[in-house]
Amino acid sequence: MSAIDPIEPMQAFSLEDVPDNGLLRFLTCGSVDDGKSTLIGRLLYDSKTILADTLHAIQRTSEKRGLDVVDLSLLTDGLQAEREQGITIDVAYRYFTTGTRKYIIADAPGHEQYTRNMVTAASTADLAIILIDARKGVLAQTRRHSYIAHLLGIPHVVVAVNKMDLVDYSPEVFARIKADYLAFAGKLGIEDVRFMPMSALHGDMIVDRGERLDWYAGPSLVEVLETVPAVHSAHAEKFRFPVQYVCRPQDSANPELHDYRGFMGRVESGELAIGDAVTVLPSGLETRVRDIQVLAESVPHAVAEQSVTILLDDEIDISRGDMIVKSGELPTVSKQIDAMLCWLAEAPLDPRRKYLIRHTTRDSKAMLAGIDYRIDINTMEQQASERLLMNDIARVRFKLAQPIFADPYAESRGTGAFIVIDESSNNTIGAGMIL
Secondary structure (H helix, E strand, C coil): CCCCCCCCCCCCCCCCHHCCEEEECCCCCCCCCHHHHHHHHHHHHHCCCCCHHHHHHHHHHHHCCCCCCCCHHCCCCCCCHHHHCCCCCCCCCEEEEECCCCCEEEEEECHHHHHHHHHHHHHCCCEEEEECCCCCCCCCHHHHHHHHHCCCCCCEEEEEEECCHHCCCHHHHHHHHHHHHHHHHHHCCCCCCEECCEEEECEEECCCCCCCCCCCCCCCCCHHHHCCCCCCHHCCCCCEEEEEEEECCCCCCCCHCCCEEEEEEEEEEEEEEECCEEEEECCCCEEEEEEEEEEEEEECCCCCCCEEEEECCCCCCCCCEEEEEECCCCEEEEEEEEEEEECCCCCCCCCCCCEEEEEEEEEEEEEEEEEEEEEECCCEEEECCCCCCCCEEEEEEEEEEEEEEEECCCHHHHHHHHEEEECCCCCCCEEEECC
């Protein structure tokens, strides 16, 4: 009778053993028909995050179109006009997890006409995947999206040379496109940029490496996404809390709420703890934090992107549009904005018109004080200009009727960005980054 090896005792499983790399927001962008929607569809399909009924629905649609393979771009192109034309028009958001990280994906349209939708998606992204068709190389819209991604402070860029299957997976084509993009990126000052060959249609170098790109030794797309640092871990941020609403229940049946006065909003950056000294803007009055509440429950501190109610020690006149900051960490209070502006409206920017600037929760009437220069997206040259057309990017100055409390966009996205609104239609017609 042979001896039987003793069985090793099973180790207890704990959720603490599973790494948590935080939340990553990223977008796909680039020129039209570079395969952005197909890439996201392949990523969701290969990571097994598509529901069975959803997969069955796009299989039937693909069969009706006479396709031999499943059209994975249908997972993000949900509008009827998008499916009819085979293009992306509006930004589509998808959510998935790999077990070690959660993701929010934004699929941005490639058409120049819908550049404004790309700006919306890029404003909250931590990483940009810029797709390039291996047959076409770097195009004008590739440059425009790259410039906007850099302008909006997206810290990480992945240049995905897609459709490698249509150029026989040629390493020479990949090397040529990489050199062309680096020459352009050097003028912009993009620092963290990685290059990756792939075929979204066949799934090469997305989740699985595949067998046809064996000459590429770098990581796959998922491996990059898994290891990119979380957005709020890069550097310490100053506390910024724009007040959205003043909560006064005045419930006569509950004596504890009779004098309740809480200031509700979202922490744009930094963190705050009970007992911290704070300054209220624009009054400049100082006090201390008496309590921080989330869903009527007291919490010891608040962090970035958290919606909370703040209670203060002293009775101070505070309204929507005011800002609570830590004492000693004051932002710039100014009635003039010097900024980079993306003009999003079909009607040109009119220097004689009054516009509405919305900065955090504060609105102020504004007029254009001057256009310093407009960027030529192809040559990156600074050109003199007296007006801006749709999709133009320029350095401008606005004069405001009321002061805003701003930080440079490079330091804080939340308090460094603003939008321009047409008062007559209430449409968003511009997006700016404060310098």
